[in-house]
Amino acid sequence: MLKNCIYLDSNATTKVDPEVVEAMLPYLTDYYGNPSSMHTFGGQVGKAVKQAREKVAALLESEESEIIFTSGGTEGDNAAIRSALLAQPNKRHIVTTQVEHPAVLSVCKQLESQGYSVTYLSVNRQGQLDLDELEASLTGNTALVTIMYANNETGVVFPIEQIGLRSKECGALFHVDAVQAVGKIPLNMKTSTIDMLTLSGHKIHAPKGIGALYLRRGVRFRPLILGGSQQRGRRGGTENVSGIIALGKAAELERLHIQEATAREKQLRDRLEQTLMATIPECEINGHPTQRLPNTANIGFKYIEGEAILLSLNQHGICASSGSACTSGSLEPSHVLRSMGLPYTILHGSIRFSLSRFTTEAEIDRVLEVMPGIVERLRALSPFKNDQAGWLQQQALAHR
Numbered sequence: 001m002l003k004n005c006i007y008l009d010s011n012a013t014t015k016v017d018p019e020v021v022e023a024m025l026p027y028l029t030d031y032y033g034n035p036s037s038m039h040t041f042g043g044q045v046g047k048a049v050k051q052a053r054e055k056v057a058a059l060l061e062s063e064e065s066e067i068i069f070t071s072g073g074t075e076g077d078n079a080a081i082r083s084a085l086l087a088q089p090n091k092r093h094i095v096t097t098q099v100e101h102p103a104v105l106s107v108c109k110q111l112e113s114q115g116y117s118v119t120y121l122s123v124n125r126q127g128q129l130d131l132d133e134l135e136a137s138l139t140g141n142t143a144l145v146t147i148m149y150a151n152n153e154t155g156v157v158f159p160i161e162q163i164g165l166r167s168k169e170c171g172a173l174f175h176v177d178a179v180q181a182v183g184k185i186p187l188n189m190k191t192s193t194i195d196m197l198t199l200s201g202h203k204i205h206a207p208k209g210i211g212a213l214y215l216r217r218g219v220r221f222r223p224l225i226l227g228g229s230q231q232r233g234r235r236g237g238t239e240n241v242s243g244i245i246a247l248g249k250a251a252e253l254e255r256l257h258i259q260e261a262t263a264r265e266k267q268l269r270d271r272l273e274q275t276l277m278a279t280i281p282e283c284e285i286n287g288h289p290t291q292r293l294p295n296t297a298n299i300g301f302k303y304i305e306g307e308a309i310l311l312s313l314n315q316h317g318i319c320a321s322s323g324s325a326c327t328s329g330s331l332e333p334s335h336v337l338r339s340m341g342l343p344y345t346i347l348h349g350s351i352r353f354s355l356s357r358f359t360t361e362a363e364i365d366r367v368l369e370v371m372p373g374i375v376e377r378l379r380a381l382s383p384f385k386n387d388q389a390g391w392l393q394q395q396a397l398a399h400r
């Protein structure tokens with residue numbers, strides 16, 4: 001098993017912080033009571049769950065009663081969207097974007113097949129939304145605007161409060177998938193236009209399978225998961241206690257570290273990007289240069305395949321990612337980069353490095369040491385090199 005890899009894939013998942021592990025362990029061993037039980041043994045677990053809820057609430061500057069624990073980002077997104085529609089049965093329209101996570105896009109696709117209409121807002125070459133397009137799409141029939149805070153592939157950050165103001169004007173509910181923003185951008189629900197907000201534990205150094213949905217007080221809610229009266233009847237099922245304790249600890253640590261960690265990550269990320277740009281010809285940064293998360297670098301290397309770069313990096317023990325997913329045997333380029341209208345020459349050659357507070361200078365140095373050689377070798381093998389016209393024609397056919 002690989003243990004000492006250089007992990008630069010933190011937008012996919014993060015290392016569980018050892019302090020988080022330490023905080024959750026007793027709830028897998030000694031403190032196994034059910035938080036809903038009448039006895040003291042269960043009651044003390046219930047108290048710990050309440051404290052964890054307070055810590056998550058503090059990270060969002062919200063109230064404890066506004067936090068619903070979920071199984072993660074996907075459940076939070078599903079719950080928010082379904083609730084908004086069930087709570088407003090006479091409205092049949094949703095506004096979202098083309099670059100959302102599948103946890104939002106797949107739900108919207110299914111809702112379309114059930115008779116709802118969905119507007120998928122476009123983005124420009126730098127991954128930004130057009131607020132005029134948003135405004136033109138909103139009607140009295142719009143039940144929900146669901147838009148991510150920051151994109152997981154490019155790190156591009158959307159102007160959430162401006163979007164929220166426009167959504168409120170037409171009477172729509174506003175849900176934000178903030179899975180990538182939490183811990184990287186300071187959030188304050190007291191002064192925000194957001195009605196519902198999704199976060200996920202494993203993107204902020206807690207384990208997989210735990211997350212939370214913020215629900216503004218007074219916003220009508222219909223649960224996705226029905227069961228017992230846990231969590232004020234808003235999410236049935238005995239709580240994932242150890243996960244909740246972990247999420248509470250992770251939220252506390254994010255709040256504590258946010259300023260110094262994001263400044264450090266940004267400095268490392270900028271050095272990575274600038275040095276790559278300076279040492280490797282024909283590459284570019286995907287996404288807006290400044291309206292972007294501090295930890296994410298999505299870089300397009302012309303004329304080569306992102307997957308080939310990843311395999312080479314992997315041989316050096318470096319973990320990164322490409323937006324592409326292998327579906328039905330064909331390598332589909334990322335829907336996010338495609339929506340941005342990137343040219344064929346870089347669409348397939350884009351990879352993402354995503355940092356965390358555990359990333360070190362030495363790890364970035366190592367990537368900078370190996371990348372120029374990897375790109376040079378792959379370009380020497382690239383069919384583009386020998387037959388530019390043929391390669392472009394083939395790419396054009398593949399993207400009709």
Ligand SMILES: *Cc1c(COP(=O)(O)O)cnc(C)c1O
Binds near residue numbers: 075103148151201202
């Ligand atoms: C990871 C991620 C999700 C899904 O969260 P899970 O906890 O893995 O279900 C949703 N949205 C975004 C933007 C993500 O990055």
